[in-house]
Amino acid sequence: MKTISKIFALSLVVLGFSTASFAQSTATATASATLLTPISISKTADMSFGTLASNAVGGSVTLTPAGVISASGTGVRIMNNSTGAAASFTVTGEAGQSFSISHPATITLTSGSNTLTVNSIINDVTNSNSGSGTVATGGTKVINLGGVLVVPANAPKGTYSNTSDLTVTVNYN
16 A cells, blocks of 8 residues: 555656646747848939130039039130030939938049049039938939039140049948
């Protein structure tokens, strides 16, 4: 009888521990992901300060992001019927998404061994060379760039250009 009592007592202890092992609970989480339209940018127009004449004094020509050119100083003249063109880029992406924008503030134009500097390059989204914008409702945003062309005294004639440094970068924020 004593053996039966010991077996019974041992069974109760084992059952007590096994009850604790059944005291568990579970929960389930949902996993999700949202994929956005990839952001991209393409050039739609090149920057042009128009056709200019300069003399021994020099000066500068300002090109606004709206494409308006104006000369300052007495040494630079915008030739009749010459117009400017802002550099223009189209950003395509997810409507309503914020993006960062950056581009150089200064570039150098060359004609052979001669150079001219374009500085104070700004865009019409942030009025600087960096900052943030938002993709418009239709999924695009146009960015226009202007700057100031510095024409030194006695600048040699020529067609000055830069085909690689006016790069605009955009990224989702």
